[in-house]
Amino acid sequence: MERYVCQVCGYIYDPAQGDPDNGIAAGTPFAKLPDSWECPVCGASKADFTKEA
Amino acid sequence: MNPIEIAPGVYDVGVTDWNIRDFHGYSTDLGTTYNAFLVVDEKIALIDSVKKEFADALIDNISRIVDPRKIDVVISNHTELDHSGSLARIMHRIGEDKPLYCSKMGAKNLVRHFPQKWNYQAVGSGDELKLGRRTLAFLETRMIHWPDSMFSYLKEDGILFSSDGFGQHYAGPERFDDEIGDRIMVHAKKYFANILLLYATHIEKLIRQVAEMKLNLRMICPDHGVIWRSDPGKIVKAYLNWCRQEPEKKAVVIYDTMWHSTEKMAEAINAGIMAEGVPSKPMHLRAWHRSEVMTEVFDAKAVVVGSPTLNNNLFPTVADFLCYMKGLKPKNKIGAAFGSYGWSGEAVKLIENELTGVKIELAQAGLKVQFVPERPNLDACHEFGRKIGRAVSGP
Numbered sequence: 001m002e003r004y005v006c007q008v009c010g011y012i013y014d015p016a017q018g019d020p021d022n023g024i025a026a027g028t029p030f031a032k033l034p035d036s037w038e039c040p041v042c043g044a045s046k047a048d049f050t051k052e053a
Numbered sequence: 054m055n056p057i058e059i060a061p062g063v064y065d066v067g068v069t070d071w072n073i074r075d076f077h078g079y080s081t082d083l084g085t086t087y088n089a090f091l092v093v094d095e096k097i098a099l100i101d102s103v104k105k106e107f108a109d110a111l112i113d114n115i116s117r118i119v120d121p122r123k124i125d126v127v128i129s130n131h132t133e134l135d136h137s138g139s140l141a142r143i144m145h146r147i148g149e150d151k152p153l154y155c156s157k158m159g160a161k162n163l164v165r166h167f168p169q170k171w172n173y174q175a176v177g178s179g180d181e182l183k184l185g186r187r188t189l190a191f192l193e194t195r196m197i198h199w200p201d202s203m204f205s206y207l208k209e210d211g212i213l214f215s216s217d218g219f220g221q222h223y224a225g226p227e228r229f230d231d232e233i234g235d236r237i238m239v240h241a242k243k244y245f246a247n248i249l250l251l252y253a254t255h256i257e258k259l260i261r262q263v264a265e266m267k268l269n270l271r272m273i274c275p276d277h278g279v280i281w282r283s284d285p286g287k288i289v290k291a292y293l294n295w296c297r298q299e300p301e302k303k304a305v306v307i308y309d310t311m312w313h314s315t316e317k318m319a320e321a322i323n324a325g326i327m328a329e330g331v332p333s334k335p336m337h338l339r340a341w342h343r344s345e346v347m348t349e350v351f352d353a354k355a356v357v358v359g360s361p362t363l364n365n366n367l368f369p370t371v372a373d374f375l376c377y378m379k380g381l382k383p384k385n386k387i388g389a390a391f392g393s394y395g396w397s398g399e400a401v402k403l404i405e406n407e408l409t410g411v412k413i414e415l416a417q418a419g420l421k422v423q424f425v426p427e428r429p430n431l432d433a434c435h436e437f438g439r440k441i442g443r444a445v446s447g448p
Contacts, residue, residue: 041195041200042255043195044255
């Protein structure tokens with residue numbers, strides 16, 4: 001599954017890991033993250049992420 | 054420095070670091086200050102601390118106002134060690150169980166700096182702390198310039214404690230913007246260009262959010278440099294302007310040289326740019342510190358970079374600068390590369406790769422000269438400069 005990079009702080013969302021601290025189970029693809037999900041490091045919105053090159 | 058009362062019951066208890074000249078790779082030719090603030094109300098709050106080696110001076114400053122043990126709460130707006138380094142001493146002195154307010158990310162980050170089990174109180178935007186007559190309101194400001202960064206706002210007094218935001222690395226006799234006047238703006242700009250530029254888009258959004266809150270902003274107290282009290286709106290407006298990164302019609306020619314060949318090219322190119330009426334400055338990377346060069350790059354339209362080829366590669370100082378600039382991601386610029394070489398000449402192509410990698414649009418193909426430039430080569434450099442000048446001054 002594709003990883004996405006936060007354009008604000010550089011955090012990488014890795015679907016294999018998910019974001020368990022914020023209730024996102026491992027295996028959740030980026031597209032399936034709720035719109036209210038925010039970068040766990042800097043609080044940027046989903047729109048601030050781009051697919052990892 | 055001695056503590057000063059910046060508003061009734063509110064003191065700057067910070068310290069001056071007169072002698073620092075290299076602040077984690079940023080040149081601080083005049084030194085800097087680590088500001089910390091004491092609010093004396095029914096509860097006594099210390100906002101931020103200072104670098105570890107200045108802990109004694111901080112405690113001494115606090116002691117001139119109150120017995121440090123009477124501090125009830127500590128607020129850490131930012132985890133970086135120039136503002137948290139004295140926390141261990143402070144917490145030990147005032148009581149390890151006293152509440153330590155910080156952002157959620159602050160709590161996460163502080164435990165990675167200090168092993169003590171402190172009484173962390175994680176707060177976010179909208180949370181408030183009643184000190185008595187006064188109230189501190191917190192505002193998360195992630196990535197200005199660390200994930201843990203936050204502002205604290207003393208509502209009744211209209212004082213914003215803005216951590217590194219609106220700061221300047223400046224040490225001098227002045228403590229307030231009105232005492233130094235516009236001379237402070239170059240230091241504020243250098244700070245923005247070297248510390249905050251990468252987050253410019255994010256900062257612009259945040260400033261707009263804060264503007265919508267319609268705070269009665271009477272004073273902005275950053276953790277470095279002078280306090281903005283005469284016209285706090287001025288630095289906020291300057292930030293909004295800098296966040297947009299609309300370059301000025303000027304150029305900068307950045308280079309290093311081994312046997313003066315690339316230097317001759319640099320000066321001819323610079324003269325060519327200026328012949329088109331565009332201000333431009335040649336900056337030798339062993340004469341100018343990378344943070345000074347970055348400040349020039351920040352508001353320049355054209356970034357022209359030159360390097361001799363050394364061992365089939367870039368000259369190391371040029372690689373250093375390109376790496377530094379890449380991290381800060383300046384926007385809306387054009388560029389070009391040049392350099393002398395002996396036999397292989399890889400440097401120009403390598404510079405071009407770095408420039409395009411950071412989305413600096415190449416104004417023209419790079420210019421190489423073998424060994425020592427002669428008159429026709431220097432004429433070509435001059436013309437190369439003129440073309441850049443026209444690209445800068447053009448529509």
